Amino acid sequence: MRLHKETVEDVLKLALPAIGEMVLYMMIGVFDTMMVGKYGGNLAVSSVGLSTEIIYTFANILIAVGVSVGITSLVARKIGSKNYELAEEYATLGFCATMIISLLFSLFILLFSSSILRLAGAEENVINMASPYMKIASIGIFFNMLMNSLNAMLRGFGNTKTPLFASAMINVINICLDFLLIFGKFGFPELGVRGAAIATSIAQVSGFGFICYYVAYKSKIKINFKYIRDFKFQMLKDLLKLSVPSSMQEAAFSISRLISNFLIISLGTIQFAANQITTTIESISFMPGWGVAIAATTLVGHKVGEKNYEKAKDYAHTSIVLGSGIMLVCSFLFIIMPKLLINLFITSSEVDVINLGSICLMIAAIEQPFMGISMIAGGALKGAGNVKTPFIVSFISSWVLRLPFMIYFVYFLKLSVIYVWMITTIQWIFDGLLIYYLFKKYFNKLKTTV
Incomplete structure (x- = not known):
């Protein structure tokens, strides 16, 4: 397929800020893992790693890849058809739904953190360190989920720069407070793992405050609660029709991964720490994919709203070529410098963790x-309104393929964590090839308009 310069520029204009936002967003967890690893070794990494896996797995299922995808897709299509008031109404409805879900989720984490960790099979020393982290982090994740829904509205409008700036601000605050509160620098108390949780929560509250200010005073579309007074059940159905399958897709993948982590932790903290560090590094590498996917959802949504299906196809194919190409570069880095990357997250004395992690990477x-x-x-399929296909593919690859092999x-067999990454690789090869085949089949059916 031939790439057109104008199409590439349109994709990159949206994708690059989105990639930056995703990378910066993931860097919160990266710096937490990195600093607590240097502070407390494999036990600290395992505690923070397990806590964040649990929290963000369900935060992503419910909001980031659930309600937020519905908001972005609907807002993008209404903006494409020049119906700004309806775009604003969908955004408001999505934000209100997020408020309710986020509050219930945060309270659940706050009240039942120890029980959740025991259910995960964590050892008592891990629970003692991880439970306070989860309780404190439950405050931050509430505001993070709210911010995510506002960012989804801005992305649907085509604004990916403001969420990028907010993520940069969150990271600066998080890094500074991590350094001060984990290690106890410049007169601040040495709080270790708890310090990491406090730093992240303060940073996330600050980010939410900034996005609220922007939406209220700068954004062209806003959250307007007058729409709640005239609530339309059909609009909620429209939102759920997109959000639920997308949420189920993320659930199919992430819950199977979370169960896999519960299995891995039974192998001991060394194996789990190696897995967690590898996962953390990889989470940075797939941010380009997420960023380009957001651009694809928005651009395809705009063109489908305009009924310009040929241009929607062009944006979709260009996004796939660009995004997968960027991630191929990450592959080379993993092969060339695995030990250097793993060493960033753990003390040099943790030789077993470094060697295992390098092979996994x-x-x-x-x-x-x-x-x-x-x-x-x-992402392109979601922009076109097809959220069922990604869910079905994710369910098959995660629950029919990955999880049985993991068990x-x-x-x-109690085999090394290396086998976990072999299984995961097989899963993604299957997943990528199958969804690409179904994507081509679906987009070939779209009618062409002149």
């Missing part, structure tokens, strides 16, 4: 381009 290099194809083809090799 090199295996992860194989899955990167396939992961990119899966994310971006799925057999890790739980029953």
Whole structure:
């Protein structure tokens, strides 16, 4: 397929700020893991790693890849058809739904953190360190989820720069407070893992405050609660029609991954720490895929709203080529410098963690381009209003393929965490190839308009 300069520029104009936002967003967890690893070794990494996996798995299912996807897709299509008032009404409805979901989720984490960790199979020393982290982090995640829904509205409008700036601000605050509160610098108390949670929560509250100010005073579309007084049930159905399948897609993938982490932690803190550090590094690498997927959802949504299906196809194919190409570069970095990357997250004395993590990272290099194809083809399908196909593919690859192999090799045979990454690579190759085939089939059916 030939790439057109104008199309590439349109994709990059939206994708690059979105990629920056996603990378910066993930850097919150990266710096937390990095600093607590230097502070407390594999036990601290395991505690923070397990806590964040649990919290962000469900935050993503409910909001980031649930309600927020519905908001972005609906706002993008209404903006494309020049119906700004309806776009604003969908955004307001999505924000109100997020408020209710976020409050219930945060309270659940706050009240039941220890029980959740025991259910995950964590050892008592991990629970003692992780439970206070989760309780404090429950405050930050409430505001983070609210901010995510506002960012989804801005992205649907085509504004990916403001969420990028907010993420940069959050990171600066988080890094500074991590350094001060984890290690106890410049007269601040040495709080270790708890300090990391406090730093992240303060940063997320600050980010939410900034986005609220922008939406209230600068944004062209706003949250307007007058629409709640004239609530239309059909609009809620429209939002749920997109959000629920997207949420289920993320649930199919993330819950299977979370169960996998519960299985891995039974192998001990060294194996789990190696897995967690590899996962953290990989989470940075697939941010380009997520960023381009957001651009694909927005641009395809705009063109479908305009009924310009040929241009929608052009944006979709260009996004896939660009995004998977960027992730291929990450593959080379994983192969060339695995130990250097792992060393950033742990003390040099943790030789076993470094060696295991390096092997896992090199295996992860194989899955990167396939992961990119899966994310971006799925994003393009969501922009066109097809959220069922990504869910079905994710369900098959996660629950029919990945999880049974994980249970057999890790739980029953107690094999090394290296096998986890072999299984994950097979999963992503299958996932990427299948969703690309279904994506092409779906987009070929779209009618062409002149």
